[in-house]
Amino acid sequence: MAHHEGMSLLSLAYLLLDRPMQKRFESDPMFQATTLLLQERVPKATAFYWHTAELSDVRTTPGGLETPVRVFSSPHTPIPKCSCSRTADTT
Numbered sequence: 001m002a003h004h005e006g007m008s009l010l011s012l013a014y015l016l017l018d019r020p021m022q023k024r025f026e027s028d029p030m031f032q033a034t035t036l037l038l039q040e041r042v043p044k045a046t047a048f049y050w051h052t053a054e055l056s057d058v059r060t061t062p063g064g065l066e067t068p069v070r071v072f073s074s075p076h077t078p079i080p081k082c083s084c085s086r087t088a089d090t091t
Helices: 002-016 020-026
Strands: none
Touching (some): 002 020
């Protein structure tokens, strides 16, 4: 939680030392190039899409073709068993 103490010290330095960290970043040319992006506002009016998917449009799994569920009884196996991909298991 040391970063909370650092943030507190930065807020005190902001008030007492006339924004030293803000001035440091504002003096960097790469930061100056992005200041317009930081000031950009989100548009107030946006397009609203009324189209919503119907329940019949949602793709379902055909009956009887469910994905098998793997149950691991113990994490202590001689060969690691992992299902990290969608390919067939080789172990």
